[in-house]
Amino acid sequence: MNRAAKTELGTSALFAADGTLLAASKQGEHVVLFKSSDLGRHWSSPIRVNAVPEAISADGENRPKLALAADGALLVAWTHPLAEPYSGAVRLARSTDGGASFSPPLTVHRDRQEITHRFESLIVGGDGRVYLAWIDKRDLERAKREQAAYRGAAIYVAVSNDGGRSFQPEVKVADHSCECCRIAAALDGDGAPLLLFRHVFEPNERDFALAKLGADGTPRSFARATFERWRVDGCPHHGPSLAVAADGTRHAIWFNVVEGEGKTFHGRLHEGRVEGQRIVAGAQASHADIIVGGRRVVLAWKEFDGERTLIRAEISTDGGQSFAPLTLAETTGASDQPRLLSRGEEVFLFWRSENEGMRLIPVRPRDVR
């Protein structure tokens, strides 16, 4: 029986301002950072982000996150699971020397109960503020104590006005979120953060909701974003992805079950409706990502074909009017979810698999077949 330590593959990647590719993942009880100056062909040895060891979530919908603060500091966020089931603390560390060393991590929320604060999402607003959103069960726990009913969990956000050195007290974005799907974050056309997350609409419809955050984190708007009406008292484990084009078009990709079968959808989100919605892939597809680079719009997802896990993709060079299919990578072993990165007009797939390690693969229109 194989009882070797499980490799948790959840990894994030980011281009630093100087073009260095950075990747953050988990090694034992440390978040570690890797650097590559040749687009992922060679990687540095791992740099420890948290000097003091602690438990770290990096499987399934979890992974450490990376962002660049307005002052150039590198930010790394992660979930630190605690002893109680489902519990966690959202942590953040900061580096002002390009990832050579990090500040001691801080817990960003004031609520220190040993309950769910997990599935964090990190984004730096157009105004330079740092926003960290997560799934939080304080309202559910309170309802339980009062023997009241409460659907799902909640989304909270903490805002930093000093580039991640400290955080304001967290505020609630929405009640009744789904419990364990990753939250997508992107900047809207005006630089304000958008969150796209799985919600539990009455009575138990697990569609996605879109919230636009104000400077203090409180939602300026909140609306249902998708309309598959998947009714399930269960855990989908399929979070969405969101990318906003320069003209403000909000491209989303998401998974829902319709008539008993899973499907991946792409569409453009408007307040209360989806424009151009179409099915991209079927039941074996999962954990899609989306990115916009200039006129390019790229979608990528995992798909198992019976022997191999493939990363399938679609690329548009006309702002999302038309798409052409691509297959970008494959593996026969375990793998992380695909992540798309952009650098100007260029788009890359970043993908970590157990057998092949971390790969960066350009996504080019000329590779369409």
Next chain:
Amino acid sequence: MKKPFLVCALLFSMILPATAGELHPFGRGEMQRILEARQGRPFALLLWSIDCPYCKVLMDRLVALARENPKLDLVAVSTDGIEEPQAILAVLEAHGLGRRATWAFAGDSPERLRYEIDRRWSGELPRTYLFDAGHRFVAFSGPLPETAVQAWLAQRSK
């Protein structure tokens, strides 16, 4: 005099390759082995994970059902990796499955293991399959509809 007992024990262990109270690896090909070991017999298959609160509600329902129906064969498979079994075993113990043979995903990509179970399943949990004696099944994501459970139980007793 001891020989017949030994043969019996050997036969028994062949019929029930999974020893009670143990956590077994659910790797490549295990679904086929589970089906073969239950040829001609109905069973319920539950996929669950530590992080899924709804799974535990369903687990309690299935354990209660198994108490009412002693012949009910429940195959519970955790989709958490078997590499860290303590957390899985703690949940099984707390929900009355501590003394049954159970399984946990092991040694391969979860996509492959899901595919071997059911190509139409995308990983949402809890996921339950009610197999009849001919191993035709009905599948459910989330709670089990009571009507489906009763229909399955009625079919079993025929």
